[in-house]
Amino acid sequence: MIGFASAAPTILASFMASLVEFIEALTIVLAVGTVRGWKPALQGTLLAAVLLALLVALFGPSLTAIPLALVQLVVGVLLLLFGLRWLRKAILRAGGALALHDEMAEYRKTSQALGSEGEAGSASFDFVGIAAAFKAVVLEGLEVVFIVIATGAAAQALGPAILGAAAAAALVIILGLVLHRPLARVPENALKLVVGILLSGFGAFWTGEGLGLAWPGAEWALLWLVGGFFVAAMIITQLIREPAMVKAESRISETGKS
Amino acid sequence: MMRLFITVLREIFGLFVDDGAYAFLIVLWISACALLLPLSKAISHWGGPILFFGLVSLLLTNVMRSAKRLKHERAQVHHNKH
Numbered sequence: 031m032i033g034f035a036s037a038a039p040t041i042l043a044s045f046m047a048s049l050v051e052f053i054e055a056l057t058i059v060l061a062v063g064t065v066r067g068w069k070p071a072l073q074g075t076l077l078a079a080v081l082l083a084l085l086v087a088l089f090g091p092s093l094t095a096i097p098l099a100l101v102q103l104v105v106g107v108l109l110l111l112f113g114l115r116w117l118r119k120a121i122l123r124a125g126g127a128l129a130l131h132d133e134m135a136e137y138r139k140t141s142q143a144l145g146s147e148g149e150a151g152s153a154s155f156d157f158v159g160i161a162a163a164f165k166a167v168v169l170e171g172l173e174v175v176f177i178v179i180a181t182g183a184a185a186q187a188l189g190p191a192i193l194g195a196a197a198a199a200a201l202v203i204i205l206g207l208v209l210h211r212p213l214a215r216v217p218e219n220a221l222k223l224v225v226g227i228l229l230s231g232f233g234a235f236w237t238g239e240g241l242g243l244a245w246p247g248a249e250w251a252l253l254w255l256v257g258g259f260f261v262a263a264m265i266i267t268q269l270i271r272e273p274a275m276v277k278a279e280s281r282i283s284e285t286g287k288s
Numbered sequence: 289m290m291r292l293f294i295t296v297l298r299e300i301f302g303l304f305v306d307d308g309a310y311a312f313l314i315v316l317w318i319s320a321c322a323l324l325l326p327l328s329k330a331i332s333h334w335g336g337p338i339l340f341f342g343l344v345s346l347l348l349t350n351v352m353r354s355a356k357r358l359k360h361e362r363a364q365v366h367h368n369k370h
Contacts (some may be wrong), residue, residue: 110343115307236335255340
């Protein structure tokens with residue numbers, strides 16, 4: 031039985047990373063629901079959810095049969111590749127080098143594409159609608175499955191990792207039901223930066239554990255690793271910011287003060 | 289169905305790699321740490337921080353290079369428009 035203190039980082043990482051993915055999936059499902067009807071949107075989502083749950087049930091427990099150091103090394107390297115990729119993109123977006131991810135634009139694009147696919151089929155079966163929702167939930171959900179299995183298996187805390195992802199799913203479903211539109215106001219890019227930092231921290235820690243490297247502060251090293259990636263991300267963001275962007279921001283803050 | 293399968297495979301690969309050189313250097317750095325750090329006891333005490341600083345350096349160099357490239361591409365598009 032693991033305590034809350036050791037499970038908390040896993041729950042947090044799994045919750046935040048899953049939240050970002052579920053928000054992206056929700057955007058597509060809402061577009062399908064609005065354009066093609068709610069029945070195919072929910073049928074596709076449900077089918078995808080079953081497939082993803084099967085993947086977690088299949089791969090999650092089977093990892094416990096592999097020696098922990100090997101799991102930590104493999105999962106650590108994969109998490110590093112995954113986390114540093116997110117972090118790189120998030121820094122480029124925060125620094126103004128890449129365009130920010132826009133859920134409303136994605137929603138409009140998908141709605142338009144689905145609208146041009148012709149009328150929904152029979153009332154009971156709309157293949158285009160079901161396939162669109164299924165594909166979106168499977169593709170975004172695959173990332174959730176990886177995050178749940180990776181954060182859970184390496185820390186031997188699959189339960190807390192599933193709990194974190196389930197909480198994120200519940201939150202996004204409730205918000206989707208209440209709002210019936212994409213969660214455009216969620217600071218998705220900031221969330222992605224935080225998730226990139228968290229996953230890179232976890233990845234570095236478990237890679238080191240898998241390799242048998244020494245960490246100052248032993249298990250507490252996870253904290254300074256996350257802090258270290260945070261500081262690095264902030265510095266790099268400042269380094270790539272274009273002077274025009276910095277000037278505009280300072281003008282906005284000055285206007286706000288006056 | 290086949291198209292979806294290929295999309296899923298591409299998505300799984302894309303989870304970990306979007307800039308091939310960046311991913312390759314990360315794996316290379318981890319491999320170097322695994323092979324070289326155990327050779328010296330004095331250095332191996334700092335194994336974790338060495339791994340960390342190497343990763344941060346890779347992140348820094350890649351982001352700086354990418355930002356410069358993207359800026360250059362934007363300027364090119366702007367130039368072509370006018």
